[in-house]
Amino acid sequence: MDEVLLVSRCKVNLFLKIGERLANGYHLLTSLFFPLPYPTDEIKVTLTSEESFFLTSNFKFLEQNNILEKCFWLFKKETGFQGGCKVYLNKKVPIGAGLGGGSANAAVFLNFLNHLLPTPLGKNSLIRIASQLGADVPFFLFNKPSWVEGIGEKIEPLAIDLTGLKGLLICPKIKISTKWAYECWDKIQISKKSFLTLSAWINKKSVSQGRIVLLNDFEKIIFHAYPQMRELKEEMFKLGACGGGLSGSGSAMFFLFRETKKQKQAQAVLDKLGLLSYNYSFV
CATH class of the missing domain: 3.30.230.10 (Ribosomal Protein S5; domain 2)
Structure with a gap:
């Protein structure tokens, strides 16, 4: 064959x-x-x-x-x-x-x-x-x-409508073991409030109706171990991201922007820092 x-x-x-x-x-x-x-x-x-x-x-x-x-x-x-x-x-x-x-x-x-x-x-x-x-x-x-x-x-x-939004995927030069992240999760008591995210609960019905809350429980673990990632998330919001955060157990982070100009400004900052990133346009 x-x-x-x-x-x-x-x-x-x-x-x-x-x-x-x-x-x-x-x-x-x-x-x-x-x-x-x-x-x-x-x-x-x-x-x-x-x-x-x-x-x-x-x-x-x-x-x-x-x-x-x-x-x-x-x-x-x-x-x-x-x-x-x-x-x-x-x-x-x-x-x-x-x-x-x-x-x-x-x-x-x-x-x-x-x-x-x-x-x-x-x-x-x-x-x-x-x-x-x-x-x-x-x-x-x-x-x-x-x-x-x-x-x-x-x-x-589900039909997820991100029409009109711009996406930016950031891949820091950090490799994170999912096994390690879960082990850390199991070892500590964590409050229900997540850093720099909305902690409101959502379900599949609310998502299908267009209400998406960007939240990731792993941020409590990962941002403590890698504070530079927390700082990077803060920087993206300062540059105009309307939402975003960690994907899975990291280290990749995904952000959404309403304006192409702000997405490009954020991309320029990442390029200057030497960070691998990918941009998307949802039409």
């Missing part, structure tokens, strides 16, 4: 509340996931007749214990899929940034493998497999703005 090129995107969390920790180590979540068109990863797949999996990447450390390998063997176990794969992962989505890059890789690869089956698995079966790979993986199976609950397996697509 010829080489197949898969494109894997990323997401930001416009809203993230952390619930109780379950016996399996996962936490119950309530979140509003919003997909971004870029940055993207590329996954080049060649099917083989051997019952094996071989991965190479532009980042050598990703070649060991990669979620793509876990996805492949889990899929074979669940479906009896025959054959193997040689995969090259061209990683462009920042690592350890809270953008779900690895989860997106797994979801795109899982969808690809599923379509190779004589009778592809249905939605519920795919979600069940994806949930075993990570909390964000089920969302990326469909990659639409969604209200997400549970450990990521309860997904309800």
Whole structure:
């Protein structure tokens, strides 16, 4: 079979509340996931007749214990899929940034493998497999703005209207372990008020009616450990952001602007600081 090129995107969390920790180590979540068109990863797949999996990447450390390998063997176990794969992962989505890059890789690869089956698995079966790979993986199976609950397996697509707004994604040169962030969360008692965010509760009904509260519980953890990120958020608001904050467990942050001029001014400040960033226009 010829080489197949898969494109894997990323997401930001416009809203993230952390619930109780379950016996399996996962936490119950309530979140509003919003997909971004870029940055993207590329996954080049060649099917083989051997019952094996071989991965190479532009980042050598990703070649060991990669979620793509876990996805492949889990899929074979669940479906009896025959054959193997040689995969090259061209990683462009920042690592350890809270953008779900690895989860997106797994979801795109899982969808690809599923379509190779004589009778592809249905939605519920795919979600069940994806949930075993990570909390964000089920969302990326469909990659639409969604209200997400549970450990990521309860997904309800929503029509999120950001028309007229400008987005700015900032990727500081800081890698944050999601595992570490959750461990910190579990160790301390935290009040319900979040720094520089509205703490009002929202639900999927209010979001579908256009009321979006930008909030992320992880900010309490991350901004304490990395005060420069809190300062960066303050700077974005000074430059005219109308909302924004941390995505996932960070370190990426996403901000919204009503005016293109202010977005460009903020971009210029980030460029001067040497920070990687991406801008978006929602029409």
